[in-house]
Amino acid sequence: MKSKIRDILKTTARLPVDVATLADDADLYNAGLTSFGTVELMMALEETFEVEFPDRMMNRRNFASVAAIENAIQSILSERV
Numbered sequence: 638m639k640s641k642i643r644d645i646l647k648t649t650a651r652l653p654v655d656v657a658t659l660a661d662d663a664d665l666y667n668a669g670l671t672s673f674g675t676v677e678l679m680m681a682l683e684e685t686f687e688v689e690f691p692d693r694m695m696n697r698r699n700f701a702s703v704a705a706i707e708n709a710i711q712s713i714l715s716e717r718v
Contacts, residue, residue, distance in 0.1 A: 638686075642706050645685060649677040661704040666697065675700050682706065688713045 639661060646656045646665070653669045670678070678700060683689055688710060690699070699709040 638707050638710065639703055641685060642682070642703050642710075645678065645681045646703070649681045650674045651677075659703070661707075662702050664701055665703075666701060670700070678706075682710065686710050686714070 643656050646652065650656075650665070650670050651674050652665070659665070659668055675697075679690055679695075690709070690713065694709055694713070699705055
């Protein structure tokens with residue numbers, strides 16, 4: 638899942654750094670992720686993983702790192718069961 642998230646970050650987040658150089662827990666906002674980039678990222682994640690981020694998950698914390706994004710998506714997927 639992390640590799641897919643990184644691929645999406647590369648194409649949508651418009652980060653000024655190479656996503657491959659960032660640790661899973663690296664702060665994406667410190668790496669250059671903007672509010673607009675977050676929206677683009679969220680829409681691409683929803684499409685790729687066939688999920689919808691609920692309003693309660695629309696916060697900076699859930700998009701702050703590759704690990705946080707993975708946890709958020711896994712949380713959404715686990716609620717389906």
